[in-house]
Amino acid sequence: MENFSPVSALTGGALIGISATLLLLFNGRMAGISGIMNGVFNSPRSETIWRLAFLAGLVIGAFLFNLIAPGFFTMRQGYPLGLLAAGGFLVGFGTRMSNGCTSGHGICGLANLSPRSLLATLTFMAGGIVTVYLIRHALELAV
Structure with a gap:
């Protein structure tokens, strides 16, 4: 940090x-x-x-x-292009599957007290935590 x-x-x-x-x-x-x-x-x-x-x-x-x-x-350098492409695809897929993105659910949806947005935001956060762990610790791709 x-x-x-x-x-x-x-x-x-x-x-x-x-x-x-x-x-x-x-x-x-x-x-x-x-x-x-x-x-x-x-x-x-x-x-x-x-x-x-x-x-x-x-x-x-x-x-x-x-x-x-x-x-x-x-800009962070050195990430494999395939990993970046896979990440972009998964973000797009998740956005479509959850009927919205982090800004829609995390900012606007939570402000409207939407239970669906709360679940989506918790899922985004959990996915981010797991991804950082995998990239930094399990795969050791980031320094």
Whole structure:
């Protein structure tokens, strides 16, 4: 935990909460990224514009932050491409299977006291804990 920063964690959490609140307040929609992304392809054209703007804001915001604070985040190197591809597939599969992603269930669903979201979030967390253990300790792929 040598890179833990409570200020950046609190700031990031507050920004996510504010954006989820604003989307719900002004658009009546939940800020579940997988649902927003899926809606780009499966919604009427009138719904597509705000979805694309939201997703573009995620990418542009990360880009701008990197311009303001270069080197704040460092990319991890040395992971096998097959492992990364398998991880991406499993995340997508899990998102589809649980009818939502970590942002939809963990932020918006828990705020609405959804039992399904609580179960999904506990499952995400358990999967993350097991994955970190396997990658760092069992397979010794991370230093």
